[in-house]
Amino acid sequence: MRDIAITATAPSLEAEVDARFGRASHFILISSQNPDDWEATTNPALSAGGGAGVAAGQFLASRGVKALLTGNVGPNAFSVLQAAGIAVFPVNGQTVREAYQNYLKNNLSRTAQPTKAADHLH
Amino acid sequence: MSTGTPRRFRITVASGKGGTGKTTVAIGLARAIGETQLLDADAEEPNIHLFFPGQWDKETPVHRLVPEVNFDRCTYCGRCASSCQFNALVVFGQKLLFFEELCHGCGACSLVCPEKAITEKPRRVGVIRGPAHWGKILLLEARLEVGEASGTQLIREMKRAISPDLPAVIDAAPGASCPVMEAIKGSDYCLLVTEPTPFGLSDLQIAVEAVRELGVPLGVVINRSSGEDRLIEEFCTQAGLPILARIPFSRAAAEAYSRGQHPIDTVPGFAEIFAGLWRALQAQLEAQLQKEGSLA
Numbered sequence: 001m002r003d004i005a006i007t008a009t010a011p012s013l014e015a016e017v018d019a020r021f022g023r024a025s026h027f028i029l030i031s032s033q034n035p036d037d038w039e040a041t042t043n044p045a046l047s048a049g050g051g052a053g054v055a056a057g058q059f060l061a062s063r064g065v066k067a068l069l070t071g072n073v074g075p076n077a078f079s080v081l082q083a084a085g086i087a088v089f090p091v092n093g094q095t096v097r098e099a100y101q102n103y104l105k106n107n108l109s110r111t112a113q114p115t116k117a118a119d120h121l122h
Numbered sequence: 123m124s125t126g127t128p129r130r131f132r133i134t135v136a137s138g139k140g141g142t143g144k145t146t147v148a149i150g151l152a153r154a155i156g157e158t159q160l161l162d163a164d165a166e167e168p169n170i171h172l173f174f175p176g177q178w179d180k181e182t183p184v185h186r187l188v189p190e191v192n193f194d195r196c197t198y199c200g201r202c203a204s205s206c207q208f209n210a211l212v213v214f215g216q217k218l219l220f221f222e223e224l225c226h227g228c229g230a231c232s233l234v235c236p237e238k239a240i241t242e243k244p245r246r247v248g249v250i251r252g253p254a255h256w257g258k259i260l261l262l263e264a265r266l267e268v269g270e271a272s273g274t275q276l277i278r279e280m281k282r283a284i285s286p287d288l289p290a291v292i293d294a295a296p297g298a299s300c301p302v303m304e305a306i307k308g309s310d311y312c313l314l315v316t317e318p319t320p321f322g323l324s325d326l327q328i329a330v331e332a333v334r335e336l337g338v339p340l341g342v343v344i345n346r347s348s349g350e351d352r353l354i355e356e357f358c359t360q361a362g363l364p365i366l367a368r369i370p371f372s373r374a375a376a377e378a379y380s381r382g383q384h385p386i387d388t389v390p391g392f393a394e395i396f397a398g399l400w401r402a403l404q405a406q407l408e409a410q411l412q413k414e415g416s417l418a
Contacts, residue, residue, distance in 0.1 A: 049208070051209025054221060054224065061214045062214065076221050083217050084214060084215075
C-alpha cells in the first residue's frame with residue numbers, strides 16, 4: 001500500500017518537496033514498508049479554478065494515503081485531510097527522499113491545524 | 123450634452139492601483155454631466171456615501187442560494203461532489219464535507235441528488251442602497267455583508283437596477299479582480315485613473331490588459347499630475363490610449379476630501395477640470411458611435 005504522499009516539484013525522489021499542496025506539481029506516493037514501492041503522479045487538482053486543496057485532498061483520500069508530507073496546507077484542504085484520517089507533516093527545504101527518511105525516523109512532527117490561511121478566489 | 127452623445131451611456135471609472143482618485147473622478151464627472159445615475163460598485167468598501175449628506179430611504183437585500191444536506195436521506199453516493207465544478211463538496215466513506223465559500227450557488231448538486239437530499243437555502247450576501255437623490259444625481263450603492271468573500275454577484279444585481287432613461291457612472295473597486303470586471307463589463311467606456319508614479323504606471327498596465335479582454339473602449343485620467351507626467355504619457359502613446367484629463371496635485375483638494383468635501387465644491391478650477399473631462403469623454407463616445415455606425 002503506497003500510504004505516504006509527498007508533494008514534489010518533479011516526478012523524482014531527488015526532487016525538492018513542493019511547498020504547496022493544492023497546487024503542487026506532482027505527488028510521490030510511496031509505501032512506508034518498502035522504499036522501492038513508489039509512483040509519481042501529476043497533481044489532478046492543478047487545473048481546478050478554485051478549491052484545489054479540496055480536490056487534492058479528495059484525490060489522496062481515494063488512494064488510501066495515511067500521511068502527507070508537504071510545505072503548507074490551507075484550511076479547506078486540512079478539513080478534507082482530517083476527515084479522511086490523513087496525518088499532515090510539514091517539511092521545509094528537503095528532497096522527497098530526505099523527507100521520507102525523516103518521516104520513518106520519527107523526525108517530523110504532525111500538525112494539528114492548517115499552516116496557512118485560505119486563498120481568495122474572487 | 124451635444125446631440126451626438128447617446129442618452130443612455132454607461133461609464134465605469136476604474137484604476138489599477140488603489141487610491142488614485144476613482145471616487146474623486148466618478149463624483150466630479152457625475153456632477154459635470156448633471157442628470158445622471160452614480161453607482162458605488164466598490165462593494166467591499168463603498169465610500170461615495172461619505173460625501174452624501176442625505177438619507178438612504180431604500181435598502182434591498184441580495185441573497186445567494188446555498189445547499190443544505192438532509193443527512194437522513196443522504197446515501198453518500200457522491201453524485202453531488204462529482205457535479206460540483208468548484209470543489210465545494212467532498213464525499214468519501216460516510217462523510218460529506220461542504221465548503222461554503224467555494225460555492226457559486228449554481229444549484230447543480232441539488233439537481234443531481236438521486237435521494238432529493240439537497241435543498242437550497244438563501245444566504246444574505248449584502249444590500250443595494252438607494253436610489254437616493256443627491257442634487258441631480260441618482261445614487262446607488264452596493265454594500266457587501268461582512269464575512270462574504272465576493273461582491274461580484276451584488277454588483278451584477280445593482281447593474282440590473284440601472285434605469286435606461288439616464289446615463290450612468292459606475293465607481294469600481296481598485297485592481298483587476300472579478301468584482302471590478304463585473305463593474306466594467308457592458309459599459310460603453312472605461313476611464314482608468316492613475317497617478318504619475320512607477321506604482322501608478324505598473325498597475326495601470328495590468329488594468330489595461332484586463333480591460334482590453336472585455337473589449338470596452340479605454341481612456342486615462344491622470345490624477346495628482348505635476349504637469350510633467352512623462353512616465354504615464356509614454357505608456358499611453360505606446361498603448362494608443364487617449365488621456366482625457368489631468369487633475370493637478372492640490373493639497374487643498376486633499377484637505378477638502380479628508381473632510382468629506384469634494385474639491386469641485388471647494389477648490390477653484392476643479393469644476394472646469396471636470397467639465398473638460400466630460401467634454402473629452404463626449405468626444406470619445408461620439409467617435410465610438412461613428413465607428414460602430416460605419417461597421418453596421
